[in-house]
Amino acid sequence: MAKQKNKDKDPGRKLVAQHKKARHDYHILDTYECGLVLSGTEVKSLRQGRASLVDGFVHIDGGEAWLHNVHIPEYAQGTWTNHAARRKRKLLMHRAEIDKLDAKSQESGHTVVPLALYFNKDGRAKVEIALAKGKKEYDKRQTLREQQDRREAERAVSAARRRQRG
Numbered sequence: 001m002a003k004q005k006n007k008d009k010d011p012g013r014k015l016v017a018q019h020k021k022a023r024h025d026y027h028i029l030d031t032y033e034c035g036l037v038l039s040g041t042e043v044k045s046l047r048q049g050r051a052s053l054v055d056g057f058v059h060i061d062g063g064e065a066w067l068h069n070v071h072i073p074e075y076a077q078g079t080w081t082n083h084a085a086r087r088k089r090k091l092l093m094h095r096a097e098i099d100k101l102d103a104k105s106q107e108s109g110h111t112v113v114p115l116a117l118y119f120n121k122d123g124r125a126k127v128e129i130a131l132a133k134g135k136k137e138y139d140k141r142q143t144l145r146e147q148q149d150r151r152e153a154e155r156a157v158s159a160a161r162r163r164q165r166g
Contacts, residue, residue, distance in 0.1 A: 012121030017051035022113050024140060026132035031115065032101070035092030036067065036125050041075035042089075046125055048075075051117050058091065058112035058129055060102040065091040067127065070114060091127065101131060109133050 022028075038046075045051070056070040067089045093101075105112050116128040135143070 014119040015116060016046050016049055016119065016125075017053050017117040019053040019056070019113065019115055021054070022115055022130070022132065024135075024143070026111070026113060026130070026134055027139075028115075028130045028132050029110075030104075030131040032093065032097060032129050032131075034065070034127050034129055036127055037090040037092065038125055039081075041081060042072050043125060044077075045072050045075045046117070046119070053114045053117060056114045058101075058105075058114070059088075060098060060105065060112075063095070063098060065093050065098050065101065067091055067114060067129075070117070070127075091129070104131050 050073050052071040054071075057068055059066050059068055069086055070089065071086055101112060104110055110131060110133050112129055113132050114127050115130050118126055118128075120126050
């Protein structure tokens with residue numbers, strides 16, 4: 001069985017922060033990779049691997065996409081030029097993507113959440129955002145049950161293979 005390529009293990013991608021609970025709380029419908037407009041101290045703080053996407057969300061205002069509530073702590077060696085930790089940050093996306101995202105996010109139950117914050121191989125900060133629909137409690141239990149069943153099946157198959165070899 002061939003393993004799927006994991007984006008987080010990509011050698012040209014240095015992961016800074018990840019919102020693991022987003023995949024548990026939402027059905028991910030579509031993902032986008034966006035650039036960020038950052039100040040110098042924000043980039044230095046991100047290079048130290050410090051950020052939190054937990055409360056983050058994307059709001060589209062006046063044809064521009066804005067990332068809200070993402071916590072990038074102040075840079076320790078920064079002076080008066082330091083940034084605010086939870087300021088809103090502009091996302092760099094194509095106009096067609098913004099319009100499409102705006103139309104879909106207006107539908108009932110849909111939201112746009114950040115999934116990962118990373119540096120690509122060119123050294124540019126990128127954020128992976130997703131159009132998502134909130135899960136109900138029974139959907140979350142169903143997902144956990146499916147994952148558990150899949151793991152048990154894989155264990156049974158690998159145990160059977162080991163018995164055949166030995």
